Amino acid sequence: MKTQVLLVGGHETIVLLAEELTRKGLEIINTRDYEKIFQLISKETPSVAVCEISVESPPFRQILDTIKRASPHTAVIFLAEEARVEEAVSAVKLGAYDFRLLSTDLEVLVKLILTALRESPKHPVEEGFITRDPELLELLERLRPVARSRAPILITGESGTGKEVLARWFHRVSDRSRGPFIAINCAALPEALLESELFGYEKGAFSGALTRKKGKFELADGGTLLLDEVTEMPLPLQAKLLRVLQEGEVDRLGGAYPVKVDVRVIATTNRDIEAEVASGRFREDLYFRLNVIPVKLPPLRERKGDIRLLAEHFLSEFARRYGKNVQGFVPGVLEILESYTFPGNVRELKNLIERAVLLARNNLITLEDLLWEGDSKGNRAPRETATPLEIKPLKEIERELIFKALEACGGNRTRAAELLGISVRTLRNKLQAYKAQGLL
The missing domain is CATH 3.40.50.300 (P-loop containing nucleotide triphosphate hydrolases)
Structure with missing residues (x-):
């Protein structure tokens, strides 16, 4: 996941900032349409928004209000062709991070944005x-x-x-x-x-x-x-x-x-x-x-915007915990998750991502890694749709899942047991039984 910066406007300074920040590894969201700000902020939640103020743009108060309503924690920096000191002071008092001229040295602006990123959380993380x-x-x-x-x-x-x-x-x-x-x-x-x-x-x-x-x-x-x-x-x-x-x-x-x-x-x-x-x-x-x-506390289905945010957070957490080089999701996976109702709420999402990280064979999580039993619209497929030919004895299914978990965890029994939701002792006993049966 890259840290996101929203750039609003078409001035040459905005264009140069986009190029320089991209070279520094930041993800840039760029638009000249001020009417799309609320939609973009609500969907992506950038850490910093840099907005050009000109005779053609809405007043800075309107822009600031739009951004803060969508994402109170996004740091807002205004860049204007001309500005009075009173106007800049007023913007900062109302909640803007800073108010500068478009003619400000590019290096100074880049440092300002990087400082805002350090002081503003990558996502709205309220102390945990x-x-x-x-x-x-x-x-x-x-x-x-x-x-x-x-x-x-x-x-x-x-x-x-x-x-x-x-x-x-x-x-x-x-x-x-x-x-x-x-x-x-x-x-x-x-x-x-x-x-x-x-x-x-x-x-x-x-x-x-x-x-x-x-x-x-x-x-x-x-x-x-x-x-x-x-x-x-x-x-x-x-x-x-x-x-x-x-x-x-x-x-x-x-x-x-x-x-x-x-x-x-x-x-x-x-x-x-x-x-x-x-x-x-x-x-x-x-x-x-x-x-x-x-x-x-509202259920996850009533705060759909948190699904993507939490999924990415849990992915980073478990990739680091299990030493897996998993960096994101294949296109379309997050959209499917966002359309799912999650009756188990955040706990269900967290368990889903943990399992996917452990099962992932590449650096991007797929629906197969999620063991997703549903369609592309996020609807779970009923188990009853399985045909008789797909039905297997429970012991055989259990054995297959144990072997898959061990393979996904590189043979680490502790991690495999966590993935399967059983104790290490139970897993060890199962493996000993398979060995005695000549299945291992």
């Missing part, structure tokens, strides 16, 4: 939360001041939308960023174990409690505690959680006195929490206490 969706970016900007408060946050949204990633964003942009970020999945532990994990216990509190143990609240002191899938918490524990939020102190199991804690709580759920309250499965008072700052 990746998006180019205008509404979501606007929401993050509104939430940034709130992140510095101690008020509890409740993040709702479908499974796989990135609720924990958003919770970590809140922590990173808060004044607690130097403190710990502790997460616990309330659905993963039985009630007794969840209670001890949250609140801790004293030595001798129960059979097996040989030493004192601090709970997650104490471990998160001075930082942030994420209560993932909080609606799965049993009702008795909900009452204890409410007291901690109200009093700012925890009672260890078997403890003689409460322990003060300074913790910012963020809770997440993929359920309709109001329906859970109405049914009596979640305490209403706890809901109101957690819902001080409500945040609803």
